[in-house]
Amino acid sequence: MSRSAWHGAGGPEDWDRHASLYSRQLWLERASVRTALALLGARGDERVLDAGTGTGEVLRQLGRVHARPRAVTAVDFSVGMLASLPPLPCGWCAQLCDLRALPHASGSFDAVIASYVLHLLASCDLPVVLDELRRVLRPGGRLVTVTPALPPRGPGRALAAVLERAARSAPARLGGLHALDPRAALSAAGFTLAAARWSLRGYPSLCVLGTLR
Numbered sequence: 622m623s624r625s626a627w628h629g630a631g632g633p634e635d636w637d638r639h640a641s642l643y644s645r646q647l648w649l650e651r652a653s654v655r656t657a658l659a660l661l662g663a664r665g666d667e668r669v670l671d672a673g674t675g676t677g678e679v680l681r682q683l684g685r686v687h688a689r690p691r692a693v694t695a696v697d698f699s700v701g702m703l704a705s706l707p708p709l710p711c712g713w714c715a716q717l718c719d720l721r722a723l724p725h726a727s728g729s730f731d732a733v734i735a736s737y738v739l740h741l742l743a744s745c746d747l748p749v750v751l752d753e754l755r756r757v758l759r760p761g762g763r764l765v766t767v768t769p770a771l772p773p774r775g776p777g778r779a780l781a782a783v784l785e786r787a788a789r790s791a792p793a794r795l796g797g798l799h800a801l802d803p804r805a806a807l808s809a810a811g812f813t814l815a816a817a818r819w820s821l822r823g824y825p826s827l828c829v830l831g832t833l834r
């Protein structure tokens with residue numbers, strides 16, 4: 622993967638345009654989201670933030686877990702994506718906001734999931750967003766991330782390398798395929814790396830669990 626700065630993939634209006642097509646590719650994310658939610662292990666008494674919720678794949682899966690969290694806040698900066706969310710259970714809500722400047726008080730959440738969003742951010746915005754996610758987590762809180770990433774070996778690595786080249790050649794259209802291993806950035810933002818799992822069904826992806834002291 623090239624080490625040059627990544628300029629990001631798409632503002633809210635781009636995601637508004639993608640919203641109707643987005644759900645068609647969700648089957649390629651499902652296994653990774655499932656892996657991430659298992660790593661996060663959210664409990665019924667917890668407050669969870671779904672950062673960059675999109676059309677709500679995380680919410681659909683969270684709604685089916687045995688101990689469904691009592692309070693889930695789903696945020697996104699695209700009106701079009703939020704308009705495609707499923708009906709939310711009582712106690713869950715959706716908000717239009719930018720991850721670079723969250724409106725929530727410090728320590729508002731026990732757990733955060735950022736599924737297929739960190740890799741879209743420009744290199745200069747990634748630490749800003751991670752600082753915000755750390756700020757809104759309580760001490761001892763957990764963050765789980767899912768990003769397309771280059772697996773260390775195996776056939777998934779060749780496929781991920783092709784997707785990465787495509788993302789860099791057409792960031793506006795294919796930037797969602799950009800590969801990112803977020804572990805160094807998570808550490809730099811103050812998270813302790815607690816676990817990492819590759820998911821190679823669908824998009825080759827890396828799920829990372831970071832915890833706060």
Ligand SMILES: C[S@@+](CC[C@H](N)C(=O)[O-])C[C@H]1O[C@@H](n2cnc3c(N)ncnc32)[C@H](O)[C@@H]1O
Pocket residue numbers: 633636650654672673674675676677678679696697698699702718719720721735736737738741797
């Ligand atoms: C690839 S989609 C992922 C959606 C969902 N998390 C999933 O796993 O299916 C990325 C989402 O992040 C949102 N997003 C990107 N940058 C954002 C930002 N700075 N603030 C809020 N939302 C953002 C986009 O609008 C889009 O809905």
